Every structure is written in structure tokens, then in C-alpha cells.
Amino acid sequence: MANIIDGKLIAKEIREKVALDVEAFKAKGVEPRLAVVLVGNDPASVWYAKSKKKAAEKVGILYDFYELSSETEQEEVEILVDRLNQDENVHGIMIELPLPAQLDKDKIMGMVDPLKDVDGVNPINRGYILQGSEGLFPATPESCIECVLSTGIDMTGKKAVIVGRGETVGKPLVFMLLKYNPTITVCHSRTKNLAEEVKSADVVIAAVGRAGLITGDMIKEGAIVVDAGVNEVEGGGYVGDVDYESAEKVASHISPVPGGVGSLTTVLLFRNLIKGMGLQGK
């Protein structure tokens, strides 16, 4: 039976460090402040935005929530982002996704000040990932990496297989993971033999959005399995991309859904806020 990668425990450790950093800024007279912009009323986004508020308050971060109607026009969002960029008292900005269809998502993401870009969506921060230089990087791939690192594995020379090449998780993860020196294979919907690719991996990271795509028989004995997938199930709740029951019999470590990758993302946004404040010279 695999060891469980406990996302809540990893989050707790990071949260304690963030809370200390928040205190240190406050002692200097700077109150860390995060602005979250939500356009429309997508239920999952409303829930995430509200849960972030509670979590921010817990670590002493001020949280401004901008709720705009689903009919909001591009210009209004741009004016708001511009204002938040200019505001010296706002240190981090997060635009909740998805945005309504009338809005130009790429333009809005590109407008967020790269030093306040807590979810690493600005193309400048994406470029820093490729360059291997300092920047603010997206929380979910960062969370996958924290889950792997929590096992104590040295990834150097190990084979990592990332399943999914989406803009949010898989694609940035490839370049973020490279820093740890594994040999990486990226699988996607056109991959010829997914089972064979996954079977060769010492580390498997799933980021697809398909319940039960990866089953225990596809996993190498002793592999580390991290599941970023989130799939709603009939009757409520959600599961990952990995069939947990069969996979945990083979893996050495496995992250559950819920309780794994998703438990870490909010606190990693806060860690980015603190990092961004350092880059802003606060």
C-alpha cells in the first residue's frame, strides 16, 4: 500500500512560513494585500474565490474581492486591472478563470503586472519559466512539484511522465520540473500508447480531467503518482484522473483527490504574493 502524499500537511508547513513572512512585512509597516477579480458567477470560481478569502484572513493577508457581472465589457476589466497595477497598496492580483466569452482573456492576463501576478499567467512570467530565471510561477504545477518533493525523492535521472499538456497545469509543469533533472515525457490525447508510457515512469503526474484514465495496471511498482485532475462525480464530490483504489496498491506514494494537489494551491498563491513583494522591493 502506497504512502499518502498529504496535501493538507504540506500546505500547513508552507502556511506557517507564509504567516511569519506576513508578520515580518507588517512589522515594517507594509500590509500584504491580494486583489481577486471575478467576472460572472461560475459556481466553482465563486467557491474558490470565497475559500481564498478565508484562507488569506487566516494568515493575515488583506483580501479585496472584486465581483463583476457576467456582462462586464473588456474596457471595464482593463481599467480595473490598470488601477490595481498602479495601486502601491495592492501587492498581488488574481483574475479568476474562466472569463466570460466577450472578454479577451489573453489580453487581460497580459496586463497583470508581472510582479503582482500571483498565479503566473502573464506571458513574461511564462517566459521566465522557459528561461529558468526567477519569476512568479503558476500555483497548480508548483503544487504538483511540492507533492513530488515531499516524498524526498531525488528526481535526477529518473523518468517523469506528465499526462496532459494544458496551459494551466501540464505545459508549464514540463519546464518547471526540468529544474530537478528528471527525463521527461509528455503525454496527451494523441499519444499512441499511454499505458506503455506511464508504465515506464518513476514519477507520474496526471493533469487531464478524465476520471479513471490512469489505472493501477499502468503504473510501475514503486512509482510516485501525483494527481492534479479534478472531475465531478454524479451525486456530488470529485475524483482525480487516477483510479486511486488500484493505483495505491502499486505506487510507493500517491496524492489523493481531494486532499492532494488541490489542498496546496491557495497557500502557494500566498507564497507567490510574498515572493512578488520581495521582487517589488517592499
Ligand code: NAP
Ligand atoms: P486542459 O487544458 O483541458 O488540458 C487537458 C490535457 O489533457 C490536454 O493536453 C489533453 O490533450 C489531455 N488529454 C485529454 N484526453 C486525454 C487522454 N485520453 N489521454 C491523454 N491525455 C489526454 O486541462 P488543464 O486546465 O491543464 O487542467 C488539467 C486538470 O487539472 C483538470 O482536471 C483540471 O480540473 C485540473 N486542475 C486542478 C487544479 C487544482 O487546484 N487541483 C487547478 C487547475 C486545474 P490535448 O492537448 O491533445 O488535447
